[in-house]
Amino acid sequence: MNNLTIYAGPCAVESKAQMREIESCIKDLGLHWMRAGVFKPRVSPHSFQGLGYDGLEILSDCRLNTITEVTETSQIEAVMNACSAIQIGSRNMTNYALLKDIGKKTMDFPILFKRGMSATISEWLSASEYISTNGNSNIILCERGIRTFEDSTRFTLDISAVPVVHKQSNYPVCVDVSHAAGDSDLVPSLACAAVAAGADALMIEVHPNPMKALSDGPQQLNLIQFEALVTRLRKFGRKLI
Ligand code: PEP
Numbered sequence: 001m002n003n004l005t006i007y008a009g010p011c012a013v014e015s016k017a018q019m020r021e022i023e024s025c026i027k028d029l030g031l032h033w034m035r036a037g038v039f040k041p042r043v044s045p046h047s048f049q050g051l052g053y054d055g056l057e058i059l060s061d062c063r064l065n066t067i068t069e070v071t072e073t074s075q076i077e078a079v080m081n082a083c084s085a086i087q088i089g090s091r092n093m094t095n096y097a098l099l100k101d102i103g104k105k106t107m108d109f110p111i112l113f114k115r116g117m118s119a120t121i122s123e124w125l126s127a128s129e130y131i132s133t134n135g136n137s138n139i140i141l142c143e144r145g146i147r148t149f150e151d152s153t154r155f156t157l158d159i160s161a162v163p164v165v166h167k168q169s170n171y172p173v174c175v176d177v178s179h180a181a182g183d184s185d186l187v188p189s190l191a192c193a194a195v196a197a198g199a200d201a202l203m204i205e206v207h208p209n210p211m212k213a214l215s216d217g218p219q220q221l222n223l224i225q226f227e228a229l230v231t232r233l234r235k236f237g238r239k240l241i
């Protein structure tokens, strides 16, 4: 069985102290990746928008591999200098101009490409070709939940997407369980389901104090909950990285 990559970290970079605390936790667990947003595409312009380039500077000091979202072409170069991978968020899956620029400007830099919340798998795979045909095929596809009539979760995690994408493409599949769930209590079950379905990677939001988080507090695991989940995930016998 291949490795299971865990992209863990806060919804957003909030401070140096917050990042140091999460970084130590991830490192102590023997994991290698930190996720954290600095350019936050929020539903409301009145919500916390991320620390922008100041946040990127904090992220660049992290002694782990890092991944952050890019929302505009002008951010690509700075993110490539500061981080180890680029994320394209759900809201930008159909921003074809951005996808083309990512393809052209990033060579084989890893790109985590999220599914649009209302996109079919076929539309998602097709959109990924805007990146690959413009020069970068180092793509990780990330399922993050879709909109359905069900409203007891933030989005409906489409577990079927994992085997379907594996059948239709050669790209690794990541599952972002946190944005799908919208509720930290549901995250461990969804993470185990994703691994059982064959996911190559998981994205999990983790915060030292979720109640005080500036964004997505209800869905973020605290450090103790994250440690417990990692212990549970080790039972699948995959090497966690
Ligand atoms: C995120 O991962 O920070 C994020 C905003 O997720 P999504 O694009 O899936 O909503």
Ligand code: MN
Pocket (backbone or CB within 6 Å): 011, 012, 179, 205, 215, 216
């Ligand atoms: Mn978030």
